[in-house]
Every structure is written in C-alpha cells, then in structure tokens.
Amino acid sequence: MSSPVNNASFRLENLFGMKGKVALITGGGSGIGLMATQSLAVNGAKVYITGRTKEKLDRVVDLYGKDISGEIIAIPADVTSKESIQKLVDEISAKESELDILINNAGISSAKQNTDHEDSKELQQELFHNTSTVSDWEDVMRTNVMQLFFVTTAFLPLLSKSTEDTSGWSSTVINISSISGIIKESQHHFVYNASKAAAIHLTKMLAHEIASSGVKIRVNNIAPGVFPSEMTAKESGDKQKSSLEKEKFEGKVPAGRPGKDEDMAGAVLFTASNQYLNGQTVVVDGGYVLATGSV
Numbered sequence: 001m002s003s004p005v006n007n008a009s010f011r012l013e014n015l016f017g018m019k020g021k022v023a024l025i026t027g028g029g030s031g032i033g034l035m036a037t038q039s040l041a042v043n044g045a046k047v048y049i050t051g052r053t054k055e056k057l058d059r060v061v062d063l064y065g066k067d068i069s070g071e072i073i074a075i076p077a078d079v080t081s082k083e084s085i086q087k088l089v090d091e092i093s094a095k096e097s098e099l100d101i102l103i104n105n106a107g108i109s110s111a112k113q114n115t116d117h118e119d120s121k122e123l124q125q126e127l128f129h130n131t132s133t134v135s136d137w138e139d140v141m142r143t144n145v146m147q148l149f150f151v152t153t154a155f156l157p158l159l160s161k162s163t164e165d166t167s168g169w170s171s172t173v174i175n176i177s178s179i180s181g182i183i184k185e186s187q188h189h190f191v192y193n194a195s196k197a198a199a200i201h202l203t204k205m206l207a208h209e210i211a212s213s214g215v216k217i218r219v220n221n222i223a224p225g226v227f228p229s230e231m232t233a234k235e236s237g238d239k240q241k242s243s244l245e246k247e248k249f250e251g252k253v254p255a256g257r258p259g260k261d262e263d264m265a266g267a268v269l270f271t272a273s274n275q276y277l278n279g280q281t282v283v284v285d286g287g288y289v290l291a292t293g294s295v
C-alpha cells in the first residue's frame with residue numbers, strides 16, 4: 001500500500017503556526033518590535049517583550065494582549081547591560097523550560113551628518129569636529145551590535161532546549177538589522193549604518209559558530225527598509241503605533257510607500273518558522289536596495 005499524500009503539511013498552520021511557542025522580543029513596545037510581537041502572539045505564541053520603559057510595555061500588553069490565541073508579557077530590561085540581561089535570563093528561566101524564538105530588535109539611531117561638502121576642510125569640520133562624538137559611536141555600537149551578541153549567547157541553553165524537545169523544530173534567533181547595513185550610502189549617519197553592517201556580519205558569525213559547535217539554533221537577520229516607528233517618525237500615538245507620510249516615498253522606493261505592519265509580520269513568521277533558513281539576511285524593503293543600486 002502506498003503512503004498517504006502529504007497535503008496536511010502544506011496547511012498554513014503547519015507551515016507558519018506559532019501555537020505554543022515561547023518568544024522573547026527586545027524593544028517589543030513600539031515600531032518593528034511591536035509588529036513582530038503581534039505577528040507571533042496573535043498566531044498563538046507566548047511573547048515576552050522587553051524594553052527600558054515599563055509604561056510602554058504595559059500599554060502594549062493592555063492594548064494588544066487581549067482576545068488573541070497567544071499571550072504578551074512585559075519584562076522591563078536594558079539590554080545594553082550584562083547584569084540586566086542575566087536578570088532577564090533568570091526571570092524567563094524561572095517561568096519557562098525553553099525559549100523557541102529570540103528576536104533581537106532593540107536599537108537606536110545616531111546623530112546626523114551633512115555629507116554634501118565638496119571641500120576637504122569643510123568635510124573634516126562637519127564629520128570630525130561638528131557632528132561625531134566618541135560617545136555617540138559607543139552608544140550606538142553598544143545598543144545595535146554588542147547586545148545582539150550578549151543577549152544571544154546568554155540564552156543559548158534555553159534556545160537549545162527548545163530544539164532538543166521539539167521534533168521537526170529548531171529554535172531561532174532573529175536579529176533586526178537594516179538595509180542601512182547593506183547599501184554604501186551613509187544616509188547621513190555613518191555609525192548607525194556601520195552598526196547595522198556589523199549586525200549582519202555578527203548574524204553570520206553566530207550562525208556559523210553555533211552550527212560548528214553542533215548546537216541546533218538557527219540565526220538569521222531581517223533587514224527592513226523604512227517602517228513607521230518611534231525611530232523614524234519620532235513619536236507614537238495612543239495605540240503605540242507610528243505613521244509616516246506615503247508621499248515622501250513615491251518615486252524613491254519601487255513600492256512607493258513605507259513598510260506596513262503586515263509586511264513585517266509576514267517576514268517574521270517566515271523567518272521564525274522556516275526550518276531550512278540559517279545564517280541569512282531577509283531583506284524587506286519595498287525595493288529600497290534595488291532602487292539605490294548600491295549593494
């Protein structure tokens with residue numbers, strides 16, 4: 001007798017289902033982190049969100065944690081401190097025996113520079129004297145790069161346990177990098193773009209070293225184009241959501257608009273669930289990189 005056809009494994013819930021999964025999302029209280037939180041929690045995952053501002057996290061739990069098949073739980077933490085990361089590990093370990101999905105999303109932007117000078121002295125004045133400080137470089141690298149390494153390595157045992165205990169599933173780390181780490185323009189912020197390039201390379205190194213150690217955890221990164229967030233819109237409203245004017249993107253990005261919640265949600269579900277994806281950059285940018293032609 002021949003074996004039955006495998007149509008059932010092609011159902012959406014079997015390809016992308018998040019029921020019963022446990023996730024941690026840093027910076028889950030706004031912007032892209034909140035989009036990722038909703039995409040996992042609405043589809044059944046228990047999602048721990050962290051950030052430095054407790055009120056923001058509590059508002060997300062209150063607004064988005066009701067009447068969904070999953071759950072959202074707030075744990076305030078500063079991911080640039082090793083002590084704070086260890087406390088986070090301790091708190092989650094006390095409640096969970098494993099972690100299925102870690103999304104390192106927390107990030108900050110940097111000071112802006114005007115690169116439109118044609119004279120070397122003017123360029124020096126702007127880039128060396130006026131707009132760049134060592135502390136800005138340190139802050140951005142600490143938040144956008146260093147924490148990816150420390151948060152990921154701190155959670156290795158809990159992540160590994162998830163793979164060991166779940167047949168057909170390997171746990172996953174998703175770093176939120178940026179197209180700013182891919183294109184050659186500084187976009188008027190050298191340190192931010194350098195930090196995102198570092199985040200992409202750190203993803204590859206972690207994926208490689210973890211796999212070489214025989215530990216089964218997939219490490220990928222999502223490189224977003226422009227999405228509405230507190231970083232890009234400078235604020236969020238009473239629903240913790242931000243908005244950007246579509247008109248500013250017409251003619252600049254092939255999609256002709258900024259990214260939407262749903263664009264990010266689909267990318268997060270795909271990256272979290274696809275068991276054959278490891279060490280990769282998933283670019284979700286409405287064609288931004290394509291348009292700049294500058295890879």
Ligand SMILES: NC(=O)c1ccc[n+]([C@@H]2O[C@H](COP(=O)([O-])OP(=O)(O)OC[C@H]3O[C@@H](n4cnc5c(N)ncnc54)[C@H](OP(=O)(O)O)[C@@H]3O)[C@@H](O)[C@H]2O)c1
Pocket residue numbers: 026027028029030031032033050051052053054056077078079080105106107108143176177178179223224225226227228229230231232
């Ligand atoms: N929006 C875009 O267009 C875009 C494009 C490409 C990449 N990204 C990346 O996407 C990620 C999310 O940014 P976003 O645009 O969504 O901006 P956002 O709304 O400002 O979100 C960043 C979140 O990170 C948290 N955070 C910052 N520093 C932290 C720290 N030390 N410890 C814990 N949490 C911290 C912030 O909360 P607290 O301030 O309360 O801590 C905030 O909720 C960032 O890595 C960013 O670089 C964004």
